[in-house]
Amino acid sequence: MPSGDGKGGNMIRIGILGYGNLGRGVEYAVEANPDMELAAVFTRRDPASVKPRTQVPVVAASQAAEWKDKVDVLILCGGSATDLPKQTPEFAKLFNVVDSFDTHANIPTHYAAVDAAAKAAGHVGVISVGWDPGMFSLARVYANAVLTNGADYTFWGRGVSQGHSDAIRRIPGVRDAKQYTVPVPAALEAVRSGSNPTLTTREKHTRECYVVLEEGADAAAVEKAIVTMPNYFSDYDTTVHFISEEELQRNHAGLAHGGFVIRSGATGENNAHKHVIEFSLKLDSNPEFTACVLAAYARAAYRLAAEGAKGCKTVLDIAPCYLTVQTDAELRKALL
Amino acid sequence: MPSGDGKGGNMIRIGILGYGNLGRGVEYAVEANPDMELAAVFTRRDPASVKPRTQVPVVAASQAAEWKDKVDVLILCGGSATDLPKQTPEFAKLFNVVDSFDTHANIPTHYAAVDAAAKAAGHVGVISVGWDPGMFSLARVYANAVLTNGADYTFWGRGVSQGHSDAIRRIPGVRDAKQYTVPVPAALEAVRSGSNPTLTTREKHTRECYVVLEEGADAAAVEKAIVTMPNYFSDYDTTVHFISEEELQRNHAGLAHGGFVIRSGATGENNAHKHVIEFSLKLDSNPEFTACVLAAYARAAYRLAAEGAKGCKTVLDIAPCYLTVQTDAELRKALL
Numbered sequence: 001m002p003s004g005d006g007k008g009g010n011m012i013r014i015g016i017l018g019y020g021n022l023g024r025g026v027e028y029a030v031e032a033n034p035d036m037e038l039a040a041v042f043t044r045r046d047p048a049s050v051k052p053r054t055q056v057p058v059v060a061a062s063q064a065a066e067w068k069d070k071v072d073v074l075i076l077c078g079g080s081a082t083d084l085p086k087q088t089p090e091f092a093k094l095f096n097v098v099d100s101f102d103t104h105a106n107i108p109t110h111y112a113a114v115d116a117a118a119k120a121a122g123h124v125g126v127i128s129v130g131w132d133p134g135m136f137s138l139a140r141v142y143a144n145a146v147l148t149n150g151a152d153y154t155f156w157g158r159g160v161s162q163g164h165s166d167a168i169r170r171i172p173g174v175r176d177a178k179q180y181t182v183p184v185p186a187a188l189e190a191v192r193s194g195s196n197p198t199l200t201t202r203e204k205h206t207r208e209c210y211v212v213l214e215e216g217a218d219a220a221a222v223e224k225a226i227v228t229m230p231n232y233f234s235d236y237d238t239t240v241h242f243i244s245e246e247e248l249q250r251n252h253a254g255l256a257h258g259g260f261v262i263r264s265g266a267t268g269e270n271n272a273h274k275h276v277i278e279f280s281l282k283l284d285s286n287p288e289f290t291a292c293v294l295a296a297y298a299r300a301a302y303r304l305a306a307e308g309a310k311g312c313k314t315v316l317d318i319a320p321c322y323l324t325v326q327t328d329a330e331l332r333k334a335l336l
Numbered sequence: 337m338p339s340g341d342g343k344g345g346n347m348i349r350i351g352i353l354g355y356g357n358l359g360r361g362v363e364y365a366v367e368a369n370p371d372m373e374l375a376a377v378f379t380r381r382d383p384a385s386v387k388p389r390t391q392v393p394v395v396a397a398s399q400a401a402e403w404k405d406k407v408d409v410l411i412l413c414g415g416s417a418t419d420l421p422k423q424t425p426e427f428a429k430l431f432n433v434v435d436s437f438d439t440h441a442n443i444p445t446h447y448a449a450v451d452a453a454a455k456a457a458g459h460v461g462v463i464s465v466g467w468d469p470g471m472f473s474l475a476r477v478y479a480n481a482v483l484t485n486g487a488d489y490t491f492w493g494r495g496v497s498q499g500h501s502d503a504i505r506r507i508p509g510v511r512d513a514k515q516y517t518v519p520v521p522a523a524l525e526a527v528r529s530g531s532n533p534t535l536t537t538r539e540k541h542t543r544e545c546y547v548v549l550e551e552g553a554d555a556a557a558v559e560k561a562i563v564t565m566p567n568y569f570s571d572y573d574t575t576v577h578f579i580s581e582e583e584l585q586r587n588h589a590g591l592a593h594g595g596f597v598i599r600s601g602a603t604g605e606n607n608a609h610k611h612v613i614e615f616s617l618k619l620d621s622n623p624e625f626t627a628c629v630l631a632a633y634a635r636a637a638y639r640l641a642a643e644g645a646k647g648c649k650t651v652l653d654i655a656p657c658y659l660t661v662q663t664d665a666e667l668r669k670a671l672l
Binding site for chain 2: 111135142149192194273284288291296315320324325332333335
């Protein structure tokens with residue numbers, strides 16, 4: 001990338017929209033990047049009710065336009081179901097934006113909406129940044145580009161699936177629940193062997209549910225409702241554990257997650273040579289790690305905008321050199 | 337990336353310079369990519385003595401200028417010690433070029449030479465493409481960009497180190513030798529635990545040597561010469577096995593290799609949350625896999641040149657979307 005585009009220059013002024021687990025993670029991530037500073041936290045709640053860990057102004061989201069020239073990149077920390085489809089195109093009118101939109105099936109629609117808004121306003125919008133989509137997408141694309149003759153496998157976990165936990169909570173009689181997605185060790189080993197196994201949904205992951213019942217609820221009925229639930233559980237081996245609210249708080253409040261992207265393929269005469277490419281993450285805090293990825297791509301958004309780029313980008317459109325604080329020459333010397 | 341730049345359009349015409357293990361690997365890789373065709377093999381040997389596996393013209397390297405308009409990208413398959421420092425800048429005058437220059441310490445010098453030649457000629461030159469440098473560099477840079485507070489670890493093997501095998505062969509009394517670099521399992525586990533251990537050279541890898549002696553050579557003297565050799569062996573736990581030439585051919589002719597890039601780091605309050613990012617390769621054929629990476633970056637060189645790019649690039653300068661045969665929209669839908 002060209003020099004003089006912000007590398008070693010001005011601080012990148014970051015805004016956060018939404019101060020939940022992810023927003024708090026971005027606050028930490030900005031501190032961990034020497035060329036960034038947090039300019040403001042924007043919220044749809046009463047700003048007086050939001051107390052950031054650091055000394056940073058809290059601003060009503062409705063007043064964001066006043067910060068147009070005081071924020072270089074806005075990192076959107078809302079959810080993919082209802083927040084981001086609306087917010088990312090809307091705030092791309094005011095700022096360069098980065099989001100972690102993760103509803104895979106709706107990415108093309110979201111891309112089109114953000115692209116139109118960002119192009120019209122002359123901003124850069126980077127969507128679907130995080131670990132999946134995000135770093136796992138990178139692993140899949142690089143591995144596919146290199147091993148053209150092969151098969152892809154993505155395993156998630158061990159970690160909490162928010163969507164599956166929510167699905168359990170909607171069952172009558174359930175007060176609270178956490179659902180862990182767990183890769184099946186034998187499936188992982190089969191994939192790593194390079195044998196390109198065909199694996200059913202059931203063979204790849206198991207699901208573990210920790211459920212707190214309402215008083216007087218029928219445990220057997222709840223368990224049946226879980227394990228037979230289409231799409232979410234019926235295609236998996238699912239175990240259900242009924243526990244107390246105290247135990248759920250004590251043992252299942254963590255936000256750890258992770259997973260594996262593996263591509264195995266073959267080359268050469270009669271495809272005799274097998275190769276296995278594996279990328280994995282083991283994360284103590286899903287939101288704090290996602291926030292780190294968002295911060296790196298906020299730097300890219302800032303630099304791309306400084307170069308005159310406009311419109312929507314994903315991690316697949318951005319060269320790695322845009323992500324780090326080091327200059328290209330430093331990268332070639334130290335990390336290439 | 338812009339549409340209409342070769343995606344789904346013309347076939348990319350590839351040239352190979354040097355028909356050894358790597359050149360043969362590229363010949364296979366071109367066949368495995370539906371948008372590529374092999375135009376010619378260039379050689380410094382007598383062209384009549386070179387017999388490609390497929391029906392492709394073999395051309396004296398000195399006649400390459402005549403192929404200027406019949407080859408889109410030349411993939412250089414020579415060695416990093418003496419071939420590539422001379423060849424890559426030289427052939428960048430005629431073609432877009434891709435090489436696998438892997439002498440890490442000399443990358444800045446090589447970059448400058450290729451950049452000057454490619455810019456003057458209006459070509460793209462992609463250097464240091466393969467798995468290390470190459471895919472391991474990508475893993476290091478992405479992981480550093482995301483986990484800014486952490487430590488890097490690269491392990492190689494189990495696989496044959498050409499440089500170390502050559503160093504043994506230069507010892508008087510040695511007829512032939514193969515040296516395996518082997519990661520120490522306990523070190524790998526310590527790194528994966530996220531404890532950010534400080535590891536000495538000796539703690540990370542062991543070296544296994546399989547040596548065929550000349551008749552009458554002094555085995556004890558050869559062993560001592562190996563294990564005490566500075567830089568190559570003295571900092572490692574090295575084992576030396578004396579075997580027959582037949583056994584070397586039978587059991588140690590393979591070209592398998594691989595390794596691990598791991599970054600562990602911490603985020604959040606008091607850095608309480610640990611994260612581990614791991615990328616690994618397990619390769620049956622080092623040259624055939626390297627060739628696959630070269631082919632993917634040949635596609636990128638072709639597309640970058642079609643966009644008007646000029647000069648030297650590395651894997652760090654190229655967005656992933658340039659590497660695959662799929663369109664950007666297909667990538668967003670299927671792999672993001």
